[in-house]
Amino acid sequence: MSAADSSVAHPEHDRSSLSRESLKRAFLDHLLYTQGKSLEIASKNDLYQSLAHTVRDRLVRSWFDTSATHQKRNARTVAYLSAEFLMGPYLGNNLLSLGISHEIRLAMSELGLDLDELLRQEEEPGLGNGGLGRLAACFIDSLATLEVPAIGYGIRYEYGIFYQTIMDGWQVENTDAWLRYGNPWEIQHAEWAVQVKLGGHTEQYTDDSGRFRVRWVPEKTVAGVPFDSPIPGYRVDTTNTLRLWRAEATEAFDFHTFNRGDYLGAVNKKVTSENLTKVLYPNDESVQGKELRLEQQYFFVSCSLQDMLRLQQHRGQPVTSFHKSFAIQLNDTHPSIGVAELMRLLIDEHLVPWDRAWDITRQTFSYTNHTLLPEALERWPLELFRRVLPRHLEIIFEINARFLNEARIHFFGDETRIARLSLIDESGERYVRMAHLACVGSHAINGVADLHSELLKRDLLKDFYAMWPDKFTSMTNGVTPRRWVALSNPRMGKLVTRCIGDGWIKDWSRIREIEPYADDAAFAAEWRAIKRANKIDLASLLLRKTGIKVDPDSMFDVQVKRIHEYKRQHLSALHIAALYHRVKSQRNLDITPRTFIFGGKAAPGYMRAKLMIKLITAIGDVINHDPDVRDRIKVVFIPNFSVTVGQCVYPAAELSEQISLAGKEASGTGNMKFAMNGALTIGTMDGANIEIRDEVGEDVFFLFGLTAEEVYALRREGYRPMDFLRRDGELHAVIELIRSGFFSRGDSALFAPLIDDLLNHDPYMLLADYDSYAACHSRVDQAYRDTQAWTRMSILNTARSGKFSSDRAIGEYCDRIWKARAVPVEKR
Numbered sequence: 029m030s031a032a033d034s035s036v037a038h039p040e041h042d043r044s045s046l047s048r049e050s051l052k053r054a055f056l057d058h059l060l061y062t063q064g065k066s067l068e069i070a071s072k073n074d075l076y077q078s079l080a081h082t083v084r085d086r087l088v089r090s091w092f093d094t095s096a097t098h099q100k101r102n103a104r105t106v107a108y109l110s111a112e113f114l115m116g117p118y119l120g121n122n123l124l125s126l127g128i129s130h131e132i133r134l135a136m137s138e139l140g141l142d143l144d145e146l147l148r149q150e151e152e153p154g155l156g157n158g159g160l161g162r163l164a165a166c167f168i169d170s171l172a173t174l175e176v177p178a179i180g181y182g183i184r185y186e187y188g189i190f191y192q193t194i195m196d197g198w199q200v201e202n203t204d205a206w207l208r209y210g211n212p213w214e215i216q217h218a219e220w221a222v223q224v225k226l227g228g229h230t231e232q233y234t235d236d237s238g239r240f241r242v243r244w245v246p247e248k249t250v251a252g253v254p255f256d257s258p259i260p261g262y263r264v265d266t267t268n269t270l271r272l273w274r275a276e277a278t279e280a281f282d283f284h285t286f287n288r289g290d291y292l293g294a295v296n297k298k299v300t301s302e303n304l305t306k307v308l309y310p311n312d313e314s315v316q317g318k319e320l321r322l323e324q325q326y327f328f329v330s331c332s333l334q335d336m337l338r339l340q341q342h343r344g345q346p347v348t349s350f351h352k353s354f355a356i357q358l359n360d361t362h363p364s365i366g367v368a369e370l371m372r373l374l375i376d377e378h379l380v381p382w383d384r385a386w387d388i389t390r391q392t393f394s395y396t397n398h399t400l401l402p403e404a405l406e407r408w409p410l411e412l413f414r415r416v417l418p419r420h421l422e423i424i425f426e427i428n429a430r431f432l433n434e435a436r437i438h439f440f441g442d443e444t445r446i447a448r449l450s451l452i453d454e455s456g457e458r459y460v461r462m463a464h465l466a467c468v469g470s471h472a473i474n475g476v477a478d479l480h481s482e483l484l485k486r487d488l489l490k491d492f493y494a495m496w497p498d499k500f501t502s503m504t505n506g507v508t509p510r511r512w513v514a515l516s517n518p519r520m521g522k523l524v525t526r527c528i529g530d531g532w533i534k535d536w537s538r539i540r541e542i543e544p545y546a547d548d549a550a551f552a553a554e555w556r557a558i559k560r561a562n563k564i565d566l567a568s569l570l571l572r573k574t575g576i577k578v579d580p581d582s583m584f585d586v587q588v589k590r591i592h593e594y595k596r597q598h599l600s601a602l603h604i605a606a607l608y609h610r611v612k613s614q615r616n617l618d619i620t621p622r623t624f625i626f627g628g629k630a631a632p633g634y635m636r637a638k639l640m641i642k643l644i645t646a647i648g649d650v651i652n653h654d655p656d657v658r659d660r661i662k663v664v665f666i667p668n669f670s671v672t673v674g675q676c677v678y679p680a681a682e683l684s685e686q687i688s689l690a691g692k693e694a695s696g697t698g699n700m701k702f703a704m705n706g707a708l709t710i711g712t713m714d715g716a717n718i719e720i721r722d723e724v725g726e727d728v729f730f731l732f733g734l735t736a737e738e739v740y741a742l743r744r745e746g747y748r749p750m751d752f753l754r755r756d757g758e759l760h761a762v763i764e765l766i767r768s769g770f771f772s773r774g775d776s777a778l779f780a781p782l783i784d785d786l787l788n789h790d791p792y793m794l795l796a797d798y799d800s801y802a803a804c805h806s807r808v809d810q811a812y813r814d815t816q817a818w819t820r821m822s823i824l825n826t827a828r829s830g831k832f833s834s835d836r837a838i839g840e841y842c843d844r845i846w847k848a849r850a851v852p853v854e855k856r
């Protein structure tokens with residue numbers, strides 16, 4: 029029995045529905061009445077759907093009690109606004125939260141079914157790009173587990189992040205039709221649909237009481253329909269809601285066109301409306317000029333704010349105390365149009381005076397920044413913005429005028445600073461700067477790791493920091509130990525539970541209690557056996573997905589994350605090519621056998637990143653087929669890295685590659701998942717790596733590379749990558765090898781865009797860090813040979829990772845930003 033299966037305190041009246049017999053009966057009922065099948069003819073999907081419905085039914089009562097309690101108590105509710113929620117598969121997690129994995133497993137097996145096979149049937153909703161979307165998912169898990177009233181608001185994309193295959197070493201994108209077989213976890217609530225206006229123009233008029241007002245006459249109106257999924261806390265009565273909006277044509281609109289006799293026109297409009305939530309935009313593609321993306325953002329934000337106002341009314345509260353009922357978190361700038369939309373709703377629709385409305389707005393919103401890369405900052409061409417949201421542009425102009433007045437007093441005579449602060453970029457073509465709107469409209473602004481928060485204050489947002497130092501704070505990210513340990517690594521969970529009890533699942537700081545076991549030989553032997561078993565599981569996944577056979581006794585050295593130049597997967601590629609070069613030059617070289625495992629998606633329009641994938645697979649192809657080295661080095665690229673794949677990867681990893689150029693990775697969260705699962709980190713002083721090293725200790729962390737300060741200094745002096753290349757013979761040889769076409773069947777042009785860039789510009793300073801990286805890997809190589817010492821370091825990494833739970837992060841947000849408290853659910 030795994031930690032996930034241990035029994036829980038559930039009140040009597042619930043337990044009866046959780047007995048094996050009633051689970052079996054409910055399952056067979058769903059098979060018959062929901063899927064219309066018998067056991068004999070059911071497909072795997074029928075079986076999965078029936079089980080999912082059976083489990084969902086068991087969440088409905090607490091889901092219901094939760095909203096009733098929150099409504100009755102008028103509890104301050106956290107609204108987490110995010111364009112992305114990368115939830116991962118629901119079934120396993122919900123079984124874990126309910127504490128019925130064991131009973132379900134037995135119930136299924138009594139019906140001749142294998143739970144693991146049913147779990148594998150679930151098509152994961154990939155409604156996010158990477159770290160930002162996954163953070164939102166970890167956060168709503170923690171909010172529910174901590175019993176904090178919360179709603180996750182987002183978009184129900186019909187197509188999530190593309191499905192990646194690798195063909196001839198290149199990334200190929202395929203559509204992700206995740207809703208193909210239906211989504212058993214969601215409930216559609218047509219009765220709570222709202223209307224969202226788009227386009228058109230505004231008109232001024234005077235109302236009956238002589239008040240000056242503005243009317244927005246839209247070009248079109250779209251309906252937003254909410255789809256709710258339950259988010260159960262771990263072994264508590266709280267089940268919060270994830271509410272995702274789908275765009276539909278409004279009936280009124282259809283009628284209008286229809287009555288003019290234009291049936292096909294009406295249908296066409298319907299299709300156009302529904303395009304709004306059709307597909308998730310992959311990140312890093314030029315975010316500018318994508319009108320549909322602005323419409324998407326506005327659509328879900330407007331739906332969510334209207335929904336909160338409805339709830340406010342339902343709770344019998346006046347709109348003027350909106351900020352007392354809701355704390356809205358902006359997950360990056362994607363929902364930051366909410367600042368202008370709340371102002372519009374309060375002023376135009378609820379007749380609240382400007383100053384009062386502005387007060388409410390600022391007390392409601394807070395903003396999390398997730399990037400320091402200036403090219404990733406969202407800004408919308410003014411004319412595009414006016415076309416889509418004419419009324420909001422007026423409101424933004426007014427916010428800006430008032431804000432700049434305040435700024436002019438603060439920075440008397442400093443007009444260049446005023447221009448830098450403005451919500452409108454007027455240096456060339458005019459843009460609306462969304463990060464500025466978020467800063468001005470929020471009472472708190474945070475970075476996602478300490479270094480990142482410092483750099484925000486020093487660089488990206490320095491003018492705002494100078495004006496409002498008290499608004500700024502740092503909230504180091506965290507990840508949920510439920511999904512990332514209890515669910516993904518049940519073997520480790522079971523061992524830990526046997527030693528210290530299962531309190532760690534709800535309170536990851538208690539994982540510290542395993543620290544004394546680091547010197548316990550029997551514990552260490554089990555720890556090693558668990559890692560080995562997890563490696564065997566991953567090896568079979570790798571074989572299934574790539575046809576490449578790897579040795580579970582080699583070191584599993586892993587880099588999984590989005591493919592991006594700043595994350596420097598190509599630094600790792602250079603080092604692997606160097607190892608290959610070394611082994612080929614000294615045939616008997618004694619190196620620790622390694623399996624280099626990569627995974628991650630490149631944005632479809634990001635050619636350099638796609639070429640990085642090709643470089644890794646090309647080097648891998650040569651190495652994996654060369655009899656001289658293939659027993660010592662293997663390189664595998666796992667296609668379509670996802671939450672599901674991650675759950676298999678983190679528990680099997682021994683070395684975690686966190687090698688971004690210092691100052692570029694805001695935080696990283698994969699780094700935390702690895703450390704929790706006992707991998708050692710080879711990493712730079714970047715993002716949360718710094719804090720991981722502080723926690724686990726510098727002697728159990730492989731540090732290399734320039735610090736952020738050194739990066740700035742080097743850039744100031746004038747960085748010349750060639751200077752570094754001349755100093756390093758091996759690197760020189762490796763670059764020549766790649767350039768010559770050795771890894772590309774003689775095609776010397778293929779990797780030229782990457783290599784030439786390294787030699788001439790190297791904006792992410794790979795050449796400056798290469799030496800230190802290679803030397804660090806030699807230390808890793810040596811360290812791995814001492815199995816006992818390595819195991820000890822592995823245990824210490826897990827034991828000291830207590831800080832990196834999203835429960836800790838959410839606790840800090842609740843105390844310092846949201847002023848939200850736990851509200852125990854009253855059972856009916």
Ligand code: NBX
Nearest residue numbers: 157158159160311398476693694695696697
């Ligand atoms: O957010 C990531 C950062 O790069 C990580 O350092 C950080 O740990 C994580 C959570 O705070 N950012 C990220 O994932 N961004 C996106 O996915 C993204 C999505 C859409 C877009 C721009 C960026 N337009």
